[in-house]
Amino acid sequence: MPDAIQLSHVSKAFGSGDARTLALKDATFSAALGELHLVVGPSGCGKTTLLSVAAGTLAWDEGDVTVLGTRLNDLPQPKVTAFRRRHIGFIFQQFNLIPTLDLVENVSVPLLLNGRPRREAEERSAALLQRLGLGGRERKRPTQLSGGQQQRVAIARALVHEPPLLIADEPTSALDRETGHQIMEILSTAARSPNRCVVIVTHDPRTYAYADRLTEMEDGRIAGVHQGQVLQNFIASHH
Ligand SMILES: Nc1ncnc2c1ncn2[C@@H]1O[C@H](COP(=O)(O)OP(=O)(O)OP(=O)(O)O)[C@@H](O)[C@H]1O
Numbered sequence: 083m084p085d086a087i088q089l090s091h092v093s094k095a096f097g098s099g100d101a102r103t104l105a106l107k108d109a110t111f112s113a114a115l116g117e118l119h120l121v122v123g124p125s126g127c128g129k130t131t132l133l134s135v136a137a138g139t140l141a142w143d144e145g146d147v148t149v150l151g152t153r154l155n156d157l158p159q160p161k162v163t164a165f166r167r168r169h170i171g172f173i174f175q176q177f178n179l180i181p182t183l184d185l186v187e188n189v190s191v192p193l194l195l196n197g198r199p200r201r202e203a204e205e206r207s208a209a210l211l212q213r214l215g216l217g218g219r220e221r222k223r224p225t226q227l228s229g230g231q232q233q234r235v236a237i238a239r240a241l242v243h244e245p246p247l248l249i250a251d252e253p254t255s256a257l258d259r260e261t262g263h264q265i266m267e268i269l270s271t272a273a274r275s276p277n278r279c280v281v282i283v284t285h286d287p288r289t290y291a292y293a294d295r296l297t298e299m300e301d302g303r304i305a306g307v308h309q310g311q312v313l314q315n316f317i318a319s320h321h
């Protein structure tokens with residue numbers, strides 16, 4: 083299957099002098115269309131940094147980054163932003179919903195940014211909210227919802243423009259067990275769409291069973307990539 087993300091020998095440092103931290107050290111990572119790919123590892127090992135580079139929201143120091151066949155090294159920043167808006171959905175750990183907008187307005191944002199008319203944007207957003215079990219709540223504000231409901235709104239916002247690449251940073255960490263499973267079911271259904279790749283950073287071993295492939299990180303490096311029987315053994319040893 084074609085690659086959705088290909089990072090090749092990517093390094094990234096934050097700060098300088100004594101405060102310098104190497105967040106990515108010669109990291110080579112790939113994720114394919116059609117798969118749900120988990121990225122795991124201890125706090126501070128570089129997971130968010132890796133995803134931010136892949137999403138085009140963070141500049142890196144060395145290496146090559148190709149997303150959906152487009153080499154980001156070659157693109158000026160405004161083009162990277164336009165590319166991201168069109169092709170990537172991002173789900174943030176803390177949802178990042180806009181408190182002054184209702185649910186339909188929140189979910190409509192990516193469509194409006196891509197130049198769709200408001201009426202069409204709101205119709206598509208309402209239909210997706212309905213599919214994710216939030217029908218009847220379209221005109222509520224995010225603060226009137228539970229954590230799991232807010233996370234579903236954040237997923238709707240990331241999916242509404244049907245991006246081929248969906249990236250989620252710890253989407254279940256704030257949720258109870260049952261809600262976490264519901265969210266993973268929605269994300270794994272999204273990944274089954276043949277031309278979509280879903281990449282999820284997680285600390286949560288309960289999500290491992292949903293992975294087609296799993297990349298382990300450690301101290302800014304890629305420590306292992308598991309799939310098939312090796313992945314099953316990894317999951318068994320982490321329960
Ligand atoms: N903006 C920043 N400025 C300085 N250092 C940073 C910045 N962002 C990340 N770092 C450092 O880079 C390293 C990797 O951070 P990153 O956020 O990618 O880790 P993570 O694996 O996502 O951790 P967590 O599981 O806690 O979210 C850490 O040492 C962190 O302190």
Ligand SMILES: [Mg+2]
Pocket residue numbers: 129130131251
């Ligand atoms: Mg992180």
